[in-house]
Amino acid sequence: MTLKEALKLNSEDIEKLKEDLKIKIKNSGVGAYIEQIENKEISSSGNGVPIAIKNNINVKNWELDCSSNILKGYISPFNATVVEKLQSAGLSPFGLTNMDEFAMGSSTESSSYGKTLNPIDNTRIPGGSSGGSAAAVAAGIAIAALGTDTGGSIRQPAAYCGVVGMKPTYGRVSRYGIAAYSSSLDQCGPITQNVEDAAILYDIIAGYDEKDSTSANIPYTKITPNLNSNKKFTIAVIDNFVAQASNEIQTAFNKAVELLKEQGHKIVHTNMIDTNKIISTYYIISSAEASANLARFDGVRYGARKGDGNLKDMYVDTKTEGFGYEVKKRVMVGSFVLSSGYYDAYYIKAQKVRSLIKAEFDKIFENSDLILSPVAPTTAPKFGSYSNALEMYLADIYTIGVNLSGLPAISLPVAKDKEGLPIGLQLIANSYEEQTLFDGALSMEKAVKYIK
Structure with missing residues (x-):
């Protein structure tokens, strides 16, 4: 069941849905850790459509530990703004999902609860740090979920698990009540089964919040009523980025480009700053x-x-x-x-390079509406396949520039490799151009439908 369908249910059907999801959670073998606390009953805060919540987002009277031993036993005294907005829209927080400790990681292996398994292949990582949220949605034990994205932590697990994950423009979604990892990079966003559901959930949580000093105090127009998959866009391809991906990722990427051309979109080619600097x-x-x-x-x-x-x-x-x-x-x-x-020598210099990265994105958007990019250089790696931390960090080469520049981006599945593993690509838009982002994503979703 999609989020769009669930929002049409009456209260009795919603309660039945929650019971069905509880059974799925308890019987699932993916280790998504969607329980509020491991080995305890799954709880629901409210009577609305159940939405899974990443374990760094405050829900009143729930334990919040960010999957870290240092916060065990901490009971949240308040709701995060995104949770307040969910409840106001008829949705209900429904269990906390596993994550890398304090959102630091790309595999969900650093959690104090243990690793989350990828529901597509249990021998592989689900990505991170929002791996529990992506795994829960991919396994069908959550209709939709909230995650947070500091350097790709929504988009990368969404790509590895074959679902849709969206990172908003920095400041579009309130960070109030979300445990901070990196304050100038963190953003909360939806993980869903399809692009339209992502737009629905984004519309619910987006908007200005006076309790968040980084919140953008600018007018907000809802995306969903204006979704249009028939718009034509100029889409940029960053050639030196694509060249660093595996052969299977490159093949899926090139096929997606051809399908977008057939849809009437214009493709332009460009290059950008060395990913090592990013x-x-x-x-x-x-x-x-x-x-x-x-x-x-x-x-x-x-x-x-x-x-x-x-x-x-x-x-x-x-x-x-x-x-x-x-x-x-x-x-x-x-x-x-x-x-x-x-x-x-380090921090100030890094901030200067950050400005250069943002300037390069700005230059690309002078002649393009969107950027198409891989999400990760490979499909989901097997547990234990990273020989050192650097290999794990390199898995973020396509996603972290978006966070450094505060841009919105969305990951969606476009293909499967020879082993049946999902391949995800991302679209990137200019700041506050979420309508363009969702319209382009909806067009691509209809065009590709898992490339053969």
Whole structure:
């Protein structure tokens, strides 16, 4: 059942739907961890259409731990703005989904709950950090879900699991009540079964919020009433990006381009800044901001508290036992690049390169409406296939530039490889051009329908 169909149900049908989903969740083998707390009953906050919520989004009276031991036992006293908007629109938060600890990762393996399995192939990662949300939707145990995207964390798992994932323009969706990883990059967005459902859910959660200082105070026009798959666009292809993808990704990409041409869209070719510079810039900035944001988790106000000695021992013991390896690593890198003597050499330089990246996107959009790009260089890797952290970071080469530039983007499945694994491509639009983004995505969805 799609979100569009579910919104038409009466209250009795919605309750029956929730019971059916509970059975699916308990019987599913994908390890999506959609329970509020592992091994406890699935809870629902409200009487509306059930929507899965990533485990870093506050739901009042639910435990929120961001899949980290350091926040175990923390009960949220309030709803995030996106949750308030869901409830106002007749939707109901329905369990928290697994994620990489504090959203730091690309595989959902760094979770304190353990890994989430890809429902297409249980030997493969579902992507991250919103892997639990994508897996739940792909497995049919959630109608739709909310995720967060810091460097591709909605779009990459959506591509690996064969569903639709959308990252809004920075500032379009309130971050109030969402645990921060990297404040200048994070955005909340929908993960759904199709493009129209993504537009419906985006319309519900988007808009200005005075409680969020980064929220864009500009007029908002709903997308769904104006969806049009017949519009023709100029779509840019970044050739040096595509060249770094696997042969199967390139083949699917080229076929998608030909189908878009047949639909009447104009394709233009261009090049852009070296992806190595984009990766370096992203991990310097995101780690620096993570270092600042996670300083608050010290055992004093939130979650777990460790250590029986003095205050310093409590800080050390709480963070040593509470944070996982990936989080510790990024916090240490962030502290280093912000430290005296290195701030100018790394952090300031990264911010300058960030401006260059945004300028290059702006230049492309002078002559194009949309950009078509792979989401990841390969299909979903097997668990344990990354030999080092750098290989995992390289999986984000196509997605992180979008976050550095604050642009909207949407990932949708376009093909399957010879093993039946989904291949996703993404469309990128200029800031606040979500209508163009969804119209183009709807056109591509109708055109490709899984390329053979």
